[in-house]
Amino acid sequence: MNLDKIKTMNDNFFYGQEEQRKKEKRIKSLVLLGLMLIVFQAMLGTISYQVLFNRQALQIIVAGILITMIVSFPLGILLETISRIKSSFQDTVDYEKTIYRIYQLAIDVKKNGALSVEKEIDQEKDEFMRDAITLLCDYKRPEAMETLLDQDIEARKLHLGKSKNVMKMVAQVSPALGLIGTLVGLIGLLGNLGEPTMIMTHMGSALISTLYGSLIANFIAVPLIARLREYSDRQLLRYNMIKEGILLIAKEDTARNVFDTMNVMLKEEDRLIYPRQQRAARDNIKEGLVYDQI
Template identity: 55%
Template sequence: MKINFEGKNKKLIVIVVMLLIIGQSFVSSISLKLLLNTTAIQIIFAGIFISIFVSFSMTTLTDTLRMTKESFIKEINYTEDIYKVHSLAAKVKRDGLLSIQSEINIEEDTFLRDAMILLNDYKKPEVIRDILEKDIEAREANLLKAYHVFKMISHVAPSLGLIGTLVGLIGLLANMHQPYEIMNNMAAALVSTLYGSLIANFIAVPIMVRIKEYVGKNILRYAMITEGILLIAENDSARNVFDKMNVMLKEEDRLAYPGKRADERNYQLHEFKI
């Protein structure tokens, strides 16, 4: 799996620089003591945790943490999938469908393994398509659970900021005769709104967009594998399997065909690793 570390590092540097600029603007405008208001922190973060723990199961929250991590560090490798399905097509053409049983046993990716099992069971292409499309729908629903968690955070964080503001104003009115309490409650009121907006717009929404993009990449991968497996089931050529999967990529990411049509039956492109 090839990861563009240079591009990632440049992006990280830009993000860090922008965060430092924003942080400097906060520090120069607001004292650190006022910015780190414990009342505002308690209202916002306790409220967010209560909301998501009540709304989602622990399994969903655990999957959300895993998926968020994967969206930052895991690259979807379409190239390996195209090569693997292409060599599977060449093997079926050369040795028949029953020859892929050994590859099924060692395949680690669950979607590709399930698709190979369906192919090996001699099911009709339309039956394979129907089953795999339903599998993709179920996988997409599971992948989008993390998106819905952050979507909820983006909705509740500003509302909790408003609640913190109201609590601060109530405290201010209740302590009009104590100047110190007036200042403390005013800070809590304003900082709560700030926290809610920052969490929603600088954390929840960007992660939502990133997860949505990551889900889209996975769905494209599943669709490519489905297309390749269906072509094999229809006894299409290995070259057509490669080309029709390849054309689903962006133009700049498409691969050059590595073999020649003349020696297709004797060429095995990708070795399945044990």
């Protein structure tokens, strides 16, 4: 069965589930926006707009964080962190596509041998999948393949963890920089005790710096650490699914066992339907879909 047709079949079955996820995402966004407005309104109800947005305090916090990041990490890691944060919001790890891709490879290898999928290597865009298919074509012993794939996954795990380390650094230094801003404001206050206007300016800068540091650490850095950890876990699960599937193909196991082994690694509600079982529900699939025999 053609991989695109298999995926189309599964899309019909999981269309309702995907719509439910989108609905939950919209609800989550609305709730988050509402809570942020509540927090913002509470702060403005206590602190005036002029005091809340203090330029000197922002300069100390933002410049201090940037200096710490640039000194602590290579520029490449910082840029990758920004890219990975963006990906964690925009990209979805497609387990479905991965499972059906490996399943189709298992069928092709069973029919025509491992070298028959060699042409897939140059067409594959995903690096880990491409490396796994290359090993399938080049290696005869599954034990050697497993060692290399485990080392590859471990290296990727360490690489994914670097972005979390960047955000952990932000969470650690932000409160400290807030205290530095407070000290700078107090020093300015003590130097201008005879000028009431300057006293109020420096007092506002001193107090708001600590607030900025705490907000950045707890409302930005810590949530992003959790999001990067979740994104990393999803990626690692996908890598392990690919590894298990490729090793079973190398051991000449059945395509059904390849599919089921990867499928049970998903949460129960996310598990896919085996392609041949989908044929029993062909009447529920939109008209015009053509079925091929495996």
